[in-house]
Amino acid sequence: MTGRIVSLNTSAKKGVRKKPVKEVVMKTEYGIEGDGHASSEWHRQVSLLALESIKKMQDKGLDVKPGDFAENITTEGIDLPALPVGTQMILGDGVKAEVTQIGKVCHTKCAIYYQAGDCANCHPDIFNIKKKTTVHFSMSRILKSEFCGVCHLKIAFPLDDCGR
CATH class of the missing domain: 2.40.33.20 (PK beta-barrel domain-like)
Structure with a gap:
């Protein structure tokens, strides 16, 4: 590529x-x-x-x-x-x-968050209800790339469920 x-x-x-x-x-x-x-x-x-x-x-x-x-x-x-x-x-x-690592963890609301209004505007594919999961996650699991990301520490997605 x-x-x-x-x-x-x-x-x-x-x-x-x-x-x-x-x-x-x-x-x-x-x-x-x-x-x-x-x-x-x-x-x-x-x-x-x-x-x-x-x-x-x-x-x-x-x-x-x-x-x-x-x-x-x-x-x-x-x-x-x-x-x-x-x-x-x-x-x-x-x-x-x-x-x-694929994606990044947002620890605080960034300047783009305030311009867009919410994370769904920044990351619309992540906030598709069909992709949400109830799998428990932790910072150590995210850093080990077991999840593709979390936005403002609210939700995370397993790598096989994030459409990436």
Whole structure:
């Protein structure tokens, strides 16, 4: 699968939209130098989001652009949710990366939440009633990728039931 990088985005702290930048410095087992999410303490140093996902939100009337969902790398032409955990990829000029998690856990209501009105607008496929589950989940199970995600700590879905 081949795609392209359309935007590189960083922010000095967590919880804010990232701003597009011309270049970044990737540090092994750390992430993007100067980015608020970079850390050698966890498995998700860099996040990716497809431009196609951003366009879906724009089609719903949201004023969003690359970086607004706090992704470091905005891609085009790659079905990111279809990549299984463990997928190896080459980014840009030979940076090796591995998919360690699909989706992310929202710990607080983000800026997009307030613009969209609720999580169902941000993640409409997740909030399809047919996909809800009563399976018990915990942060440790989510971090082990047993679930595809939880939005604002309200619901989670087993990997085989999230349509990704």
